[in-house]
Amino acid sequence: MSSREGCTTRRRGAALETAILEAAWKVLRDQGYAGFTFEAIAARAGTSRPVLYRRWSGRQELLVATLRQLWQSKPIEIPDTGSLRGDALAFLMQADERRARIITLMSVELHEYFRETGSSFRELRAAIREPGQATALEVIVERAVARGEIADVARPARVVNLPFELFRQEVIMTMGAVPPEAIHEIVDEIWLPLLLQG
Amino acid sequence: MSSREGCTTRRRGAALETAILEAAWKVLRDQGYAGFTFEAIAARAGTSRPVLYRRWSGRQELLVATLRQLWQSKPIEIPDTGSLRGDALAFLMQADERRARIITLMSVELHEYFRETGSSFRELRAAIREPGQATALEVIVERAVARGEIADVARPARVVNLPFELFRQEVIMTMGAVPPEAIHEIVDEIWLPLLLQG
DNA sequence: CACGTAAGAAACACTTGCGTATCTTATAAC
DNA sequence: GTTATAAGATACGCAAGTGTTTCTTACGTG
Incomplete structure (x- = not known):
């Protein structure tokens, strides 16, 4: 399920953030808002929940960031x-x-x-x-x-x-x-x- | 929160069912589908979850019953x-x-x-x-x-x-x-x- | 009035997600 | 190279809901 695909290097900063937003979008698309949990998103992005909490305070905030990126793209x-x-x-x-x-x-x-x-x-x-x-x-x-x-x-x-x-x-x-x-x-x-x- | 309002008599059959469906509708209206749980509905109807499980297998089934009654009423x-x-x-x-x-x-x-x-x-x-x-x-x-x-x-x-x-x-x-x-x-x-x- | 049905209460083990804390280790900057 | 930073793993207590079991007791049927 992880989207890192054997990538051994550790992602940071903007690259990591983009990867998380992409994973978040995929979770939202596949599981809906009810499945839009930090747990699921972290797993899908191949990272852990604390990494998400360091950027967004909760699912609402992450949702807005996710949709904004998607809309503009x-x-x-x-x-x-x-x-x-x-x-x-x-x-x-x-x-x-x-x-x-x-x-x-x-x-x-x-x-x-x-x-x-x-x-x-x-x-x-x-x-x-x-x-x-x-x-x-x-x-x-x-x-x-x-x-x-x-x-x-x-x-x-x-x-x-x-x-x-x-x-x-x-x-x-x-x-x-x-x-x-x-x-x-x-x-x-x-x-x-x-x-x-x- | 219970809708029994001091009613000491024990409801049965159709009367109970109607009361549950009414409670279910109120929960749906006030809390949305996310709050539409057997737990909340049983509490609101002043009964217990097993009573609900005896009639409907889960929230989806109860939802359909609730809406059907509402629509037809x-x-x-x-x-x-x-x-x-x-x-x-x-x-x-x-x-x-x-x-x-x-x-x-x-x-x-x-x-x-x-x-x-x-x-x-x-x-x-x-x-x-x-x-x-x-x-x-x-x-x-x-x-x-x-x-x-x-x-x-x-x-x-x-x-x-x-x-x-x-x-x-x-x-x-x-x-x-x-x-x-x-x-x-x-x-x-x-x-x-x-x-x-x- | 006796009796069977089902209401209603309580507890069960289980699952999922939350938000946080702690610790390691990789890596970018210097 | 050394070092500060942040990634990533693991674990914690907590809360809410699930589906089921057991038991008691009220009530309608006859």
């Missing part, structure tokens, strides 16, 4: 395929690949935090997002308008971001990856008809 | 206002009032349960729902078709049930009740345009 790019449909599909596929797991996790991990602070997913997300930044789908729609693909009319934010809402819903409902058919349904049977009708 | 009636829009609005308002809490719970709090059992929200819902029953929105659409309000064409289940999906998403994101404006947006800006365009 996997950015999502806004696709530019030349068509509204292509962009939407590519975007959702990418989100599926890169964010499905994190989305499920976040709703669990942060729940304890929500309980304590009385805040919500939405508030936290708003606090984290850079203000005034357009969502990927807003950019995608804007480009389609510029190409003349769809009419240049005002659209409610809820309509523009609909695919991602439904995608997230799907992720939460199934606890995992969203099959391509579902993504196609969302785009072809709901979103495009809605955008094109105007 | 607050049935949603399918509104019949005479118009598609009125029915949809009334249905979502009712869902908001009666289901917001349990939905939050099932989707956010129970990930640990899903992990333990290897199941998902969708499966848990199936275990709780009475089988073979049409969803409220399916009935509402059917009636609208019968009235001649909308065309009699085949519609994907995803389209028919869209309002509830979006409603649920809203509940999860806000961790609570959904404001009426959001419900109106879902119905007027998304669902009705989609249904009426055909």
